[in-house]
Each structure stands twice: as C-alpha cells, then as structure tokens.
Amino acid sequence: MSGKLVLVPTPIDETNPLEGVAHALLLKAATDELENSIFVIEDLKPGRRRWLSWKLPREVVEDFVLFNEHTSEKLAPDLIKKLKSGHNIYLMSDGGLPAFCDPGQNLVKLCHEQNIKVTATPFQNSISLAIALSGIDHNKFLFAGFLPIKDPERALAMDEIVGNKITTVLMDTPYRLKKLLEELENKIDKKRNVFLAMDLNSENEELLFGPVKQIRSKLKEFKREFILVLAP
Known part of the structure; x- marks a missing residue:
C-alpha cells in the first residue's frame, strides 16, 4: 500500500x-x-x-x-x-x-x-491550498471566482474560461458542483485535466485529478464545498 x-x-x-x-x-x-x-x-x-x-x-x-x-x-x-x-x-x-x-x-x-x-x-487560504495540492503549473493563473448563476451570463463566462490558456481557479456553491462538471465536460478537450478539491482540511476531504469524465465517474456525493483548478 x-x-x-x-x-x-x-x-x-x-x-x-x-x-x-x-x-x-x-x-x-x-x-x-x-x-x-x-x-x-x-x-x-x-x-x-x-x-x-x-x-x-x-x-x-x-x-x-x-x-x-x-x-x-x-x-x-x-x-x-x-x-x-x-x-x-x-x-x-x-x-x-x-x-x-x-x-x-x-x-x-x-x-x-x-x-x-x-x-x-x-x-x-483555501485557494492557495487547492492550487498547491493540484500539482498543476501555476506560475501564472487566473482566479475566476464564482460563476454567474443564470444564462446567458454563465455560458459566456464559461466560454471565456475554457478559452483561457492558463491555469484557472473556479468556485461555485455546493449544489452547483454537478452542473459545473457537466458544463466543463461538454466544453473542454477530453484530455484536459482538472483538479477538484472538496471539503479541504476536513475529515471528508477528497481530492480528485484527471479528465472531467473520470472525476464525475468517481464522485458519489456532488453537494460538496469545493474549489476547482482547470489546467491550461
């Protein structure tokens, strides 16, 4: 082990x-x-x-x-x-x-x-901690913060984030984690990695790294406090 x-x-x-x-x-x-x-x-x-x-x-x-x-x-x-x-x-x-x-x-x-x-x-600092735990290159990174709740603002923000060629940090409310992963899976290259840090520094901490589809398949509970780091 x-x-x-x-x-x-x-x-x-x-x-x-x-x-x-x-x-x-x-x-x-x-x-x-x-x-x-x-x-x-x-x-x-x-x-x-x-x-x-x-x-x-x-x-x-x-x-x-x-x-x-x-x-x-x-x-x-x-x-x-x-x-x-x-x-x-x-x-x-x-x-x-x-x-x-x-x-x-x-x-x-x-x-x-x-x-x-x-x-x-x-x-x-949960943002810095998530970046450090991700292992993703972050000499330059963008903190995109919380996405807009409704379209078309949300869709436009997502398109802008996906088009970025630098490491990007995303946040959203726990009950929108599932929706965010679905949106990313539909928009980014299937080989592009993400890092999902959930319930940091708690007994329920869970860290997942890899393509979005792989991460979604491993998740059993989607309503979690989280920070997502999108690789370039």
Whole structure:
C-alpha cells in the first residue's frame, strides 16, 4: 500500500510557532512512525533551526532530505518510489505553503499521475491550498471566482474560461458542483485535466485529478464545498 505526501505549511516568520495539528502530526511521525516517515525540506540550515525551535526530536534533523530547485529533478523519482513502498513524506518549505510556486509542485504532480494520495495540514487560504495540492503549473493563473448563476451570463463566462490558456481557479456553491462538471465536460478537450478539491482540511476531504469524465465517474456525493483548478 502506498504512503502519502503531506504538505506542511510553516510560519513565514520562523519565530512564530508551528500550527498545532501540523506539530502533532510531525511529532508522531518523528517518534511512533519514524521508520516509515521521510522529512523533506527546502534549505537545511533554516529547516533544522525551525524544527528545533518547535521542540521536535533533534535526532531526526540528520536525516532531512534537501529538496529544492537544484535537487528536485534528481530526487523526485526516488521519492515517488519511497511513497509507493509505503513511506509517508512530509514536505516543508522555508516558510509558507510548500508546492505553491516552489519545486514541490512537480512532486505533487507526479503523485497525482501515480495515484498517490496528497494532503496537507491546515492552511487558512483555501485557494492557495487547492492550487498547491493540484500539482498543476501555476506560475501564472487566473482566479475566476464564482460563476454567474443564470444564462446567458454563465455560458459566456464559461466560454471565456475554457478559452483561457492558463491555469484557472473556479468556485461555485455546493449544489452547483454537478452542473459545473457537466458544463466543463461538454466544453473542454477530453484530455484536459482538472483538479477538484472538496471539503479541504476536513475529515471528508477528497481530492480528485484527471479528465472531467473520470472525476464525475468517481464522485458519489456532488453537494460538496469545493474549489476547482482547470489546467491550461
């Protein structure tokens, strides 16, 4: 059984404490589950300093894996193998949200392609979190917000969004999720991928990646809080 990739957002100011759920998860991973845990950081020196300031086990820092723009291409395949063998990987950046505008994005993408679970500890901005969890390139992206409710405004907005050649983030009310997926399936190329993040950071969190038809076939409950990321 495969492990999972966990994005662990950290304070931008390293003098601030780590969020409580993230701290408890890392502490458990570094003690009870150490044998199956891999800790991946962006920069060794600040990464170690932050870890120790949060009073997490000192002995773990010697085994940190350095993953940044210089090492990501070489290390990503090995990390995927570790995940497939049952290890859990905890990905942290120097400060902020990992995989959002940093090399972790490609690792997330590879996980989706290999059907490896990706999740994250709590983060306060659902839009940024959905983008990071998507693994979709987002050096440039459009936040389209909530679509108009009625036609012709809704149809016109959808045509404009579908015609965009950049990553686009969409939102709508839970009871219009089914309608939105039907509209997208009728308008976009069948091979164009979307990422659907539902009930983020909750016990019912569900993340789906792939063509719209595939996502619709996997959904059992359509009335969900969601954010949708449309790939270019």
